Amino acid sequence: MLMSAVRRTSLLLIGLLATPALAHSGGAHLHGFAAGFVHPLFGWDHLLAMLAVGIWSAQQGGVRRVLLPACFVAAMAVGGALGMAGVQLGFTETAIAVSVLALGVLIALARTLPAPVGAALCIVAAICHGLAHGGELPLAASAAGYVLGFLLATVGLHLAGIALALRLKAVWLRGFGLLAGLAGSYLLLA
Numbered sequence: 001m002l003m004s005a006v007r008r009t010s011l012l013l014i015g016l017l018a019t020p021a022l023a024h025s026g027g028a029h030l031h032g033f034a035a036g037f038v039h040p041l042f043g044w045d046h047l048l049a050m051l052a053v054g055i056w057s058a059q060q061g062g063v064r065r066v067l068l069p070a071c072f073v074a075a076m077a078v079g080g081a082l083g084m085a086g087v088q089l090g091f092t093e094t095a096i097a098v099s100v101l102a103l104g105v106l107i108a109l110a111r112t113l114p115a116p117v118g119a120a121l122c123i124v125a126a127i128c129h130g131l132a133h134g135g136e137l138p139l140a141a142s143a144a145g146y147v148l149g150f151l152l153a154t155v156g157l158h159l160a161g162i163a164l165a166l167r168l169k170a171v172w173l174r175g176f177g178l179l180a181g182l183a184g185s186y187l188l189l190a
Contacts, residue, residue: 032142036149039133040157045096045187046129048180050154052103053122054161055173060112067115068122069158073151075123079130080147084137092131094188099125101184107177110170 040046050072057068089095102121106113113121133150137143165173 031138031140032145033149035138035141036133036146036151037153039136039150040129040153044183045100046132047157048100048183049096049103049125049129050157051161051164052100052107052177052180053125054158054163055165055176056103056107056118056161057158058162058165059107059110059173060118064115064118065162068118069155069162071119072122072126072158073154075126076130076133076154077147077151079127080134080150081130082127083131083134084143084147085134087131088135089128089131092128092135095125095128096132097184097187099128099184100187101181104177104180104182104184108174108181109177110174 040050053069053072057065060068103125105111134147137146164176
């Protein structure tokens with residue numbers, strides 16, 4: 001059953017990534033959606049963080065498996081709206097790097113936090129990721145399509161992380177956490 005869910009999720013993501021050939025210009029809604037959708041997939045700091053949220057939430061189990069990703073997606077929508085409104089924080093990129101590092105360490109140590117603390121961590125990280133996404137809205141793109149795209153990609157990455165966590169042995173998950181932590185450290189130093 002799990003493999004069936006992984007296959008369906010994979011097919012959904014592949015289908016969403018496919019873009020039609022457009023014979024006419026002016027596909028701002030499509031371009032907004034596509035630009036938003038690929039943003040978390042091609043920025044490895046975002047990709048690692050989104051997968052890490054899914055993995056870490058699955059490691060914690062129970063209600064946190066849904067709570068943490070849901071908090072992340074909701075807060076990222078808020079951060080995205082703030083970014084599109086022109087809000088800028090001088091430490092956004094640093095905070096993104098710290099989120100990758102922190103989530104990696106939590107996964108590597110298989111550390112469980114109280115639900116409110118874990119939710120707060122996800123909310124803070126997601127607002128920063130959302131600010132970065134929202135601040136990079138392409139000029140000709142539909143804002144609604146762009147937001148929908150990066151939110152759906154994020155949900156897909158969270159689900160992929162959860163599926164990995166449920167399928168892989170703990171040692172592989174901890175290895176992912178270690179690599180994510182190292183990547184976060186590199187981002188802080190770069």
